[in-house]
Every structure is written in C-alpha cells, then in structure tokens.
Amino acid sequence: MTDTSDVVLDRLMTLHPKVIDLVLDRVHRLLEVLDHPETRLPPVIHIAGTNGKGSTLAMLRAGLEGAGDRCHAYTSPHLARFHERIRLAGTLISEDRLSDLLAECEAANGGAPITYFEITTVAALLAFSRTPADWTLLEVGLGGRLDATNVVNPALTVITPVSMDHEGFLGDTIEKIAAEKAGILKPGVPCIVGPQDDAALDVIEYRAARLNAPLHIHGQHWHVSEENGALVFQDENGLMDLPPPRLIGAHQIQNAGMAVAALRLLDRAQGAPAAMRDATWPARMQRLSHGPLVEAAGTCELWLDGGHNPAAGAALAEALTRLPPRPLHLICGMLNTKDAAGYMRPLAAQATHLHAVSIPGEANTLSAAETRAAAERAGLTATEDRSVAEAIARIVATEPDARILICGSLYLAGRVLRDNG
Incomplete structure (x- = not known):
C-alpha cells in the first residue's frame, strides 16, 4: 500500500536537524539525480519580497488565467493542507500524485541530509516539469539568494516591498535583507519592483546594474492608485482603469499594481480585470x-x-x-x-x-x-x-x-x- 503524503512528509521532516539551513548545495544535488527538472519548466515568474508575495502571485495567476493561460503555482507555507502549496495547471495537486512525487524524491535523495522545504520544493519542480502549462509562478520561501526556489532561469522576476523580518537568517538591516531578496535577479531578465524604502531600492538597483537586469520600478516606470473606487494603473504604454482588487487594504493596491505591471510586460494585459476580480488569497483579511x-x-x-x-x-x-x-x-x-x-x-x-x-x-x-x-x-x-x-x-x-x-x-x-x- 502506498504511503499517504502525510506519512512521507513526516519522514522528510527528519532528514535534516534544522528546519531552515540556507544553502543550495543539497537542492542542486537532488535535482541532478532527478535529471534537472528545473530546466524543463514552463516560463518561470519568480517572486521575492517581505510582504505581498502571495497576494501578488494570486492576482498575477488570476490575470494570466483570465487571459486564457494555464499556470503552475508554488507557494508557502500552507494553511490547512500541504497540497495548497502546489497547483498544477490551475488545479491543486491530487493526493495520489503528491504521495508518488514525494516518495520518488525521498528515494532519489537516498537518506542524505536535506531540509523539508528543500525536498518538497524539488518535488514541486518535478511535478511542474511533467505537466504542460503556460507559466510557472514560484514564490520564494525565505530571502531569495539561497532559497531553494532560486535554481531556475526565470522569464521575469518580481520583488515586492522589502522590510524587516527573519533578521536571524537574512541580516539585521534593510540593506542586508534587500541584498538577499535581490539574489533572485538574473542576467538580462527583467524585474518588476514594488514600492521600496530608499535604502532597499539602492541595493536592488546596484545588483540589477551589475547583471544588466532591466528594472520596472514603482513610482518611476509605473504608477498605481485608487481613485473613485477604481484602480488606476499607468506606465509608458498608457492608462488602465480597472475594478478595485477583490483583496482588502491599501497594500493590495500596491500588490495589484505589481501584478498588472507584470501582465503588461508579459503581453497579457487583457487579463488585468480578472486579476482584480477573481484573485483569492486565504487568511489575508x-x-x-x-x-x-x-x-x-x-x-x-x-x-x-x-x-x-x-x-x-x-x-x-x-x-x-x-x-x-x-x-x-x-x-x-x-x-x-x-x-x-x-x-x-x-x-x-x-x-x-x-x-x-x-x-x-x-x-x-x-x-x-x-x-x-x-x-x-x-x-x-x-x-x-x-x-x-x-x-x-x-x-x-x-x-x-x-x-x-x-x-x-x-x-x-x-x-x-x-x-x-
């Protein structure tokens, strides 16, 4: 009888003495054993930041799906069930498929030290590599530079607002934390940058300049506001009047702006109304x-x-x-x-x-x-x-x-x- 996903997940928790151990060596080792599924993904959109990652991903996914595309999505942590973390072409992963993938990754790992987040991230990438879709949306788990998701060659990156959090792992200043988040930037790959503290933006711009990664920065290259109950987005391509985001709060206006900026860059602006209307994200107001x-x-x-x-x-x-x-x-x-x-x-x-x-x-x-x-x-x-x-x-x-x-x-x-x- 095949183990349930919960049984396998419990075993995976025991493979490393630490819950968090930020290096990429173990992930690269396991991906190599599995013949590098990270190289066979639909185009990747990689999202880092302190606040707003999940909401921005939810709106971006709703927008891409509203434009007729199919999206894989990887988010963390889950709320009620682990299956929430992995969405295959728009549908939460099934119990049978999750159990089989986890068991396959466990066997390939051969009992070597690896953290729970690392091996489950590899399982998600393996699932995405085997299921047709148009896009892969990856939410960073912690930081960016050494996060287990940072093994991909993305088509687009997004950095949501950076603030103080996880100082024990990422550093005790906004500059150090921003440097970790900016670790997802890749040579020549454009990045949507949400509203930032000046010190954080300086770090992101410095890293982007070294990599020749084009930045699309809130307040410089695009603007978003709430006016008379509507969301107004503007960039060099013009003005868009949209419904207000379904998600509540002024911070969701900013998150919506990042999602719309990404849709514009991906030539999927026709999905922007759906991004506002259809996005859901549990436990956010x-x-x-x-x-x-x-x-x-x-x-x-x-x-x-x-x-x-x-x-x-x-x-x-x-x-x-x-x-x-x-x-x-x-x-x-x-x-x-x-x-x-x-x-x-x-x-x-x-x-x-x-x-x-x-x-x-x-x-x-x-x-x-x-x-x-x-x-x-x-x-x-x-x-x-x-x-x-x-x-x-x-x-x-x-x-x-x-x-x-x-x-x-x-x-x-x-x-x-x-x-x-």
Whole structure:
C-alpha cells in the first residue's frame, strides 16, 4: 500500500536537524539525480519580497488565467493542507500524485541530509516539469539568494516591498535583507519592483546594474492608485482603469499594481480585470462566513489574517479603517521569532482589547503570557486565553456586536481554518 503524503512528509521532516539551513548545495544535488527538472519548466515568474508575495502571485495567476493561460503555482507555507502549496495547471495537486512525487524524491535523495522545504520544493519542480502549462509562478520561501526556489532561469522576476523580518537568517538591516531578496535577479531578465524604502531600492538597483537586469520600478516606470473606487494603473504604454482588487487594504493596491505591471510586460494585459476580480488569497483579511467558529461568534464579525511583522501590522491597521466602525477585539498568537510588539503597535489605536493565545502544535510559539506582555508593551489592553474558541466565547459574552480579528501568524490562521472546517 502506498504511503499517504502525510506519512512521507513526516519522514522528510527528519532528514535534516534544522528546519531552515540556507544553502543550495543539497537542492542542486537532488535535482541532478532527478535529471534537472528545473530546466524543463514552463516560463518561470519568480517572486521575492517581505510582504505581498502571495497576494501578488494570486492576482498575477488570476490575470494570466483570465487571459486564457494555464499556470503552475508554488507557494508557502500552507494553511490547512500541504497540497495548497502546489497547483498544477490551475488545479491543486491530487493526493495520489503528491504521495508518488514525494516518495520518488525521498528515494532519489537516498537518506542524505536535506531540509523539508528543500525536498518538497524539488518535488514541486518535478511535478511542474511533467505537466504542460503556460507559466510557472514560484514564490520564494525565505530571502531569495539561497532559497531553494532560486535554481531556475526565470522569464521575469518580481520583488515586492522589502522590510524587516527573519533578521536571524537574512541580516539585521534593510540593506542586508534587500541584498538577499535581490539574489533572485538574473542576467538580462527583467524585474518588476514594488514600492521600496530608499535604502532597499539602492541595493536592488546596484545588483540589477551589475547583471544588466532591466528594472520596472514603482513610482518611476509605473504608477498605481485608487481613485473613485477604481484602480488606476499607468506606465509608458498608457492608462488602465480597472475594478478595485477583490483583496482588502491599501497594500493590495500596491500588490495589484505589481501584478498588472507584470501582465503588461508579459503581453497579457487583457487579463488585468480578472486579476482584480477573481484573485483569492486565504487568511489575508479574510471574512469567515461559515463553520463552528463563526456560529460561536454569533452576531460578531469574524475575520482572519496571517500577517506577522511590523509592516504587515501597519497594512492590517490601514485595512481595518476601511470597514464600518465596530468595537475591535484581536485574538493574537505569534511565533517567538517575530517582533511581536512591533507587529501589534500599529493596531493599538484601533483595538478595544487583545486576547493572547499560544499556537497549538507549534514548538516556536510564544506563550499566551509572552504575547500578552508584548501587547502591553505595544500599548494594548490584553488578557490571556487558553484557545481561540475560549477567546471568542469571552468576547461574545461581553460585546456581542464586536469585530473579532484572529491574527499574528499564518500558522495560527492555518489552525483556525482547519478547526473551522
């Protein structure tokens, strides 16, 4: 009997003592054993950055599909099931195919050290090499220069806004982090550059100049804005009036701009309306509309967001201003690798209260007590709860017309989506 994908994934977790170990040697070794599937992919669009990678990819995929093309897509992390990471020609990978691919990569690896992300990335590339499609959309997992996805020769790269995150792996300054993200640039390959801090942009421009990689930079070569409820995009080819993005928040205007800039460059501008209208991206200001947690919330609104760094906190705070006023309660759980107080600080002016929880099943979770302490440092009134369900019950009992936002981590968001069916 063939092992399920979960069984194989559990075994793959044991092949390396570290979850993250940023070198490319192990990936190149396994790709060579498998006869280099990374050289047989449909044209690749490679996306790096700190915030907005997934949303930009979702809009770009919707736009390309709206133009009639078929897209592979690789994203991480998953929320409820690993299968979410691999989309083959528009459809999530099946259980049978995923199990077979993982087993094939496990056998080819021969028990050698390799991280979970590295070997599963190779499995995705192998799947993409065997399935016809028009495009391959790859989201960087961490950084760019030494990320396991950085083994391709892309047709286009995209660098979304760079900000402070993962400092222990990428560096403790915006310049160092930008240098890691700019590691996806390739000689002569154009790059769409989203809004950037000046210091980050300087690094990206320096790297691009050395590689003769043409840049298409927000604010210089293209502009995007929201005007009278519409999205307005302009570049040297002219003006486009589009529907507003389906995804909520001012930061999604920027992400939409990057997607449209890419569609223009790929000669797929006819897909831009679909990019705005059809894109979905779970746990990014997602309103939950059904399930046991929604039922428990009663007349309260229940929202979910997986952002987890200070820039994401600021974007979330802005997005909340676009909603009709309601008392706001945060249910927050975070990893101990994040700047928790920095994430929460932009939200302090809007939230009535923060309910701190730990993330079930995550070894690197902050405890509820640690999350509460971070909230208090950020200027929030906070208490501890044993679970999301307990926090919802407490809020409903005291403020039945509240807006409840579960936030702070994609890992918490994934647990919520699984628990909520």
